[in-house]
Amino acid sequence: MTRTLLTGNGAAAWGGRLARVDYIPAFPITPQTEIIETLSNWIDSGEMAGRLVMLESEHSMLTAAGGAAATGVRVLSATSSQGLLYAMEMVYTVAGWRTPFVLINVSRGLSSPITLEPDHNDVLAARDSGFLQIHCATCQEVLDTTLMAFRLAEDKRVRLPVIVNMDGFYLSFTREPVELPEAGAVDAFLPPFDPENIVFRASTPTSQAVAVLGGSPYSYFRYEMHLAALNALEVYDEISKAFAQQFGRKHDSIESYQSEDADILFVMMGCFATKAKAAIDRLRDAGKAVGLLRPRLIRPFPAEHMQRLLAGKRGVAVIDQNLSIGKGGVLHSELASVLYGQKGAPPILASFIGGLGGRDISAEEFFEMAEVTRRAVDSGKTPPPRLLYNRDELREIRKLQAVAHVERQELGEKP
Amino acid sequence: MSETETAFRRMKDLPSTHLLGTGTPMCAGCGGLQALHVIYDILGGKTVFVNAAGCMTLLSVYPFTPFRGSWLYTSMASAPAGAQGIRDALDILLEQNRITPEEDLDVVVLTGDGAAYGMGLSATSGAMERDLDFIYICYDNEGYGNTGQQYSGATPHAARTATSKGPRGFVGYKKDLFSIWAAHKPAYLATVIGSEPVDLARKIEKVKDLRGPRMIITLAPCPTGWDFDPSESIEIGKLAVKTGVWPLKEYVNGKVVHTKKPYPRIPIEEYLRRQGRFAHLFKPERNERLLAELQAKVDEYWEDLERSSFGTS
Numbered sequence: 001m002t003r004t005l006l007t008g009n010g011a012a013a014w015g016g017r018l019a020r021v022d023y024i025p026a027f028p029i030t031p032q033t034e035i036i037e038t039l040s041n042w043i044d045s046g047e048m049a050g051r052l053v054m055l056e057s058e059h060s061m062l063t064a065a066g067g068a069a070a071t072g073v074r075v076l077s078a079t080s081s082q083g084l085l086y087a088m089e090m091v092y093t094v095a096g097w098r099t100p101f102v103l104i105n106v107s108r109g110l111s112s113p114i115t116l117e118p119d120h121n122d123v124l125a126a127r128d129s130g131f132l133q134i135h136c137a138t139c140q141e142v143l144d145t146t147l148m149a150f151r152l153a154e155d156k157r158v159r160l161p162v163i164v165n166m167d168g169f170y171l172s173f174t175r176e177p178v179e180l181p182e183a184g185a186v187d188a189f190l191p192p193f194d195p196e197n198i199v200f201r202a203s204t205p206t207s208q209a210v211a212v213l214g215g216s217p218y219s220y221f222r223y224e225m226h227l228a229a230l231n232a233l234e235v236y237d238e239i240s241k242a243f244a245q246q247f248g249r250k251h252d253s254i255e256s257y258q259s260e261d262a263d264i265l266f267v268m269m270g271c272f273a274t275k276a277k278a279a280i281d282r283l284r285d286a287g288k289a290v291g292l293l294r295p296r297l298i299r300p301f302p303a304e305h306m307q308r309l310l311a312g313k314r315g316v317a318v319i320d321q322n323l324s325i326g327k328g329g330v331l332h333s334e335l336a337s338v339l340y341g342q343k344g345a346p347p348i349l350a351s352f353i354g355g356l357g358g359r360d361i362s363a364e365e366f367f368e369m370a371e372v373t374r375r376a377v378d379s380g381k382t383p384p385p386r387l388l389y390n391r392d393e394l395r396e397i398r399k400l401q402a403v404a405h406v407e408r409q410e411l412g413e414k415p
Numbered sequence: 416m417s418e419t420e421t422a423f424r425r426m427k428d429l430p431s432t433h434l435l436g437t438g439t440p441m442c443a444g445c446g447g448l449q450a451l452h453v454i455y456d457i458l459g460g461k462t463v464f465v466n467a468a469g470c471m472t473l474l475s476v477y478p479f480t481p482f483r484g485s486w487l488y489t490s491m492a493s494a495p496a497g498a499q500g501i502r503d504a505l506d507i508l509l510e511q512n513r514i515t516p517e518e519d520l521d522v523v524v525l526t527g528d529g530a531a532y533g534m535g536l537s538a539t540s541g542a543m544e545r546d547l548d549f550i551y552i553c554y555d556n557e558g559y560g561n562t563g564q565q566y567s568g569a570t571p572h573a574a575r576t577a578t579s580k581g582p583r584g585f586v587g588y589k590k591d592l593f594s595i596w597a598a599h600k601p602a603y604l605a606t607v608i609g610s611e612p613v614d615l616a617r618k619i620e621k622v623k624d625l626r627g628p629r630m631i632i633t634l635a636p637c638p639t640g641w642d643f644d645p646s647e648s649i650e651i652g653k654l655a656v657k658t659g660v661w662p663l664k665e666y667v668n669g670k671v672v673h674t675k676k677p678y679p680r681i682p683i684e685e686y687l688r689r690q691g692r693f694a695h696l697f698k699p700e701r702n703e704r705l706l707a708e709l710q711a712k713v714d715e716y717w718e719d720l721e722r723s724s725f726g727t728s
Contacts (some may be wrong), residue, residue: 201520
């Protein structure tokens with residue numbers, strides 16, 4: 001075992017290398033590109049076996065990934081944001097092929113306006129596709145999760161592709177100490193992919209992904225996917241135990257921080273949760289019983305696990321780094337559906353939107369969200385959803401608007 | 416390949432029974448299926464057909480398939496990328512001795528003109544630039560046929576389609592996909608038609624022995640979309656060749672060679688008036704200007720060819 005400094009992208013590449021992936025269909029996009037460049041350099045220098053092919057789009061990249069996985073090799077690919085959306089037809093399609101492979105998504109806000117920095121609207125657009133989704137908060141987790149994801153995808157009870165998500169910039173470009181597992185230990189944890197019947201071979205002619213006529217066969221195959229995804233809950237727990245035995249690091253489907261004795265909990269995904277933890281430490285210093293739950297597994301959603309962890313809590317502040325336009329936070333809706341009508345469910349489920357397009361969430365804002373939730377608990381009235389934005393930001397945007405207006409007037413146009 | 420090397424010199428050299436199963440949902444008289452029969456007879460079942468959305472997607476409907484070999488439906492735009500993934504995976508498995516050479520397959524893309532001329536062009540270009548070892552068959556019925564024959568980039572000038580019902584028909588011109596593909600310098604490229612099965616068989620015979628991108632465009636006379644009786648499908652296909660509307664040619668080693676020159680070329684009118692999609696050129700009165708324009712286009716093609724090659728191609 002070696003300890004080294006790696007970016008999130010570097011950790012993902014190491015995950016692929018240690019998983020001994022056969023095939024990497026690729027297409028560059030910020031902030032993901034470092035992953036495929038790293039893998040490509042290793043293959044070119046002979047440090048790593050495998051083949052990387054640059055496609056002409058993410059749509060083609062996902063098709064090639066599915067085609068190769070359907071032929072029985074281990075496949076890794078990576079994308080982000082607009083790339084994931086450009087590939088979206090194939091995201092749904094290859095999941096339906098039941099081809100097990102791993103797609104790293106480096107989250108980045110979606111156009112418009114076009115931007116580079118992260119939020120989760122990109123990966124959540126794939127929420128209903130049949131891809132399983134695991135969200136990471138540290139570089140170590142990215143590496144570990146990539147290895148776990150292959151085992152999850154390839155499990156006979158699952159056989160679905162998996163997205164491993166990390167936040168762009170904050171994780172993709174941030175160096176953290178990462179323990180690199182020994183190759184032999186990884187081989188013991190993750191044996192070679194046995195595709196069984198997922199192959200194209202001359203001796204066993206196979207039709208894959210054929211059309212169906214009518215709702216009955218269609219429903220059957222869609223239900224099968226759903227049931228396989230639900231199987232992944234149990235399989236995930238097995239895999240996280242096996243991983244902990246092999247490597248000494250446990251990655252539960254929901255990370256829990258200071259939650260046991262907490263009466264108010266933050267619930268959020270991704271690496272901004274580490275900011276929440278720092279805020280919780282200070283809230284604890286001030287004697288406030290606040291904790292954090294961070295679902296790593298988003299699909300399948302660990303509903304029972306979440307119900308158990310939240311049973312008896314007084315208030316929940318769901319912090320969504322995404323925005324379903326015209327509805328609100330996606331995780332908030334997910335939690336509401338999981339908790340409604342459950343015995344012991346927290347009476348207050350408050351919604352906060354923050355961190356869109358990489359906007360920071362400050363410690364003071366975490367304190368305020370905890371306070372708003374506490375007041376709601378005391379009054380018994382759920383507060384309206386909050387869109388985090390502070391006075392300084394508003395002043396800055398007013399300045400930008402003023403510049404835009406002045407320049408437009410300068411060009412002789414009416415303001 | 417010279418005349419003496421081919422196994423297909425005349426009709427009786429073609430297989431008398433077909434490998435591709437019968438009873439498919441294709442329309443009666445489908446010119447695309449007619450070509451596919453000959454193609455499949457020669458390529459055989461050690462193939463995986465990678466399909467894009469189109470009429471032929473309905474060849475394999477769960478749990479039936481007419482193919483002896485394998486099949487993968489992808490999407491409308493990305494069948495060549497599916498072929499890339501399968502080919503690369505098979506190569507990896509072969510290199511690492513994880514499968515024996517007997518298990519290898521020819522990877523064959525099967526798309527309509529809607530995919531080939533439009534949405535799938537980028538993926539096709541990418542596959543050719545990466546020198547992918549695959550065969551691409553485009554069955555071209557000159558419109559979005561499976562949805563009721565709306566005009567596409569493959570629709571010929573003046574044709575009536577579901578979205579060009581005016582007196583002039585389709586105002587655009589059929590895209591020269593052959594030249595677009597040829598600009599990529601693929602290993603092989605040919606136009607074919609099911610009604611000229613010997614020419615077709617010889618070209619597929621060549622395709623089978625080559626490596627790299629091997630591209631085939633077959634004109635697919637379409638009773639449903641072109642509005643003619645299914646029994647006339649072969650005759651209309653023959654007329655497409657005899658009038659010079661559909662030149663049979665191949666691109667190999669950087670050169671375009673015409674494999675069947677219509678001589679003497681018969682007037683395009685003979686081809687047009689058999690099809691309902693061109694009926695507005697004849698009724699209620701003859702549209703002499705449009706008919707002359709269509710004839711002039713064909714003449715120009717063949718005259719340019721003779722000027723440029725002095726008959727050598």
